[in-house]
Amino acid sequence: MSTPTLPAAAPATAPPRAAGPARPLLVLAVLTVCLIPLPFLLPPAQEAVAVRIMIFAIMGVSWNIMSGFGGMFSFGHAAYFGIGAYTSAYLLVNHGVSPWIGMAAGALLAALFGVLTGYLSFRYRLRGAYFALATFAFAEMLRLIAVNSDLVNRSVGFNVPLIEGSSWWLLQFPVGSANYYWVGLLLTAGAVAASICFLRSRTGRFVTAVRDDESAASSLGIPVMRYKLATIALSAALTAVAGVLYVQYYLFVNPDLAFGNAVSIQAIVVAVIGGVGTIWGPAIGAVVLGPLNDITATLLRNPPEYLSFLAGRSGLDVIIYALLLAVIILVLPKGLYGWIRERSRR
């Protein structure tokens, strides 16, 4: 590393790095261990909600690394999610390759794609809304290519074949198996751990410095481009992992589910509701948003007496979701975690 040494190794008294990632990692470990026995306590029907929460959480955490910590607003995380989902589905369905290998391959491909598009964008000095629109365009282009490509079955997509019994190697278990939950928990904990380590690492510190004041950072000799690309690579790779988990759980993927605009929005919404630029915010956002679909769906299926006129109206669940989104943005502009933290500091 030819990077000029910045005074990141702080003074002897109260060195900021001494705290290091240890404390949040400890919290994460304790949380994860506490969550392991959850499938024994919850009714099996809730497992789908738990897995959805974890897919959301991985997406939100990854988006937050690039856009919250890195300040590079992405409106196209569907690109990375879809690359992960499609790579593993393609390898598994057409070549019988294990999803674990597919996960590694998908993460690598997504990182490469992120670095390539990121390099081009920064090379041409896109930022803010322009960068966001570029990422959006890249994801949409991948969607359109997938829709028109025979290699990935056009708009039909992939159905992952069902196998009999359990297989850790093929990451398939009988419906309702708690194994899906534990795999998801492991991957989510890994993503949050990556986010913590990233933020406390040299790269993470440089990237937040670049976010806060790019010209000052680059005048200090920080190679801005390299650190930004590293951030995108990490974010893209983690998002791809969420894509793989999605395919393995729902056993189905098509261009809209993988590269659709709704996927990018989901990643952003989770992070914004929880709190952008915080370690725990995206996970909290996922816990809030994950069950929302089920709650509204149940409410609409069996509405209480005074709401009976709502029964069976399609579209209402999305309206409730959108209203909640709007209210949180208007009332808690820093997200739930940002709000809690502000309150507790006062």
Next chain:
Amino acid sequence: MSTQQSSAERPAAPAPTAVDPPVEGRAARARPMLVRLGLVVAVAVVAVAAAYLRTGGSTIVVTQAVVTGLLLGGIYGLVAMGLTLIFGVLDIVNFAHGALMALAMYVTFVLVSQTGMDPYLTLLVSVPLLFLLGAAIQGGLLNRVMGQPLQNQLLLTLAISLIIQNVLLMVFTGNPQGVTADYGAPLSVFGAVAQAPRVIAFVAALLLAGVLTLLLRRTRIGTAIRAVAANPEGARLVGIDVRRIHILTFAIGTACAAAAGTLVTPFVTIEPLAGEVFNITAFVIVVLGGMGNVLGALVGGLLIGLAEQLGAVYFPEQSPMLTVFAVFVLVLFLRPQGLFGSRT
């Protein structure tokens, strides 16, 4: 480096404003507008000529593509005009624009099917109605998140768009609707077919572009809008009520979307998501034409309409939108300030 620790968990700093796009101080800025316009036209002519060569004998296919592309491009331009105003003045990436356009389509649909009005007469209802709705949205919701990070405004417009679309879905169901009216035989342009409603929409788009340009260039209000776009702080200091200008601008932008929505009803399928594809195309055009540049939006619209239809001739296997996005990315990289990017 004491700032490093404290900055670690701070929320993202506000993104650089879009009003100040990254412009490289090249000679391009000094190049006269006419030369650039000439270049653009030359490229378009070459593309059309190449399309003729490619198809060999069947010139009618290309002629039809050019005619359809230009007529459609006028509508794209009209949608993009509203969006470019909002983007340029308020710095908001407005994802609700397409949904508002769909709302106008339904206003027209209801009036035509209930009262038997002429679809074009419903402009008198849909445009003022959406003007007021736009004012209410900006005044009631968006003004509260002005100056916050990019994602908050973007998500709020997304939420508004989801609400509008799904209310339409609840009220009218997802079944596609249509407005039929008899406007006589289609016109013939060099052997290509041009339906009367498309021509009317095209002409109306040109007229509205003219009106909007006059409004922005020749009136006090237009001057105030341009002042707010260029320098909100300065505008505030000289006594402009920036908040009111924001409301007015969003309302005008929404009215443009309404006009476009009503004008296309005779030849598109009306459904809750009907505005989405216009919205996405309009983003491309806004960047292409230069943010906040109304005439740029019109020319950009024509170009994108042409690119889309010619793309279908060049790459019949691919979706025409792929051509649109390819053009988009190229423009973003090469001229992020837009083809006619005069910095406001």
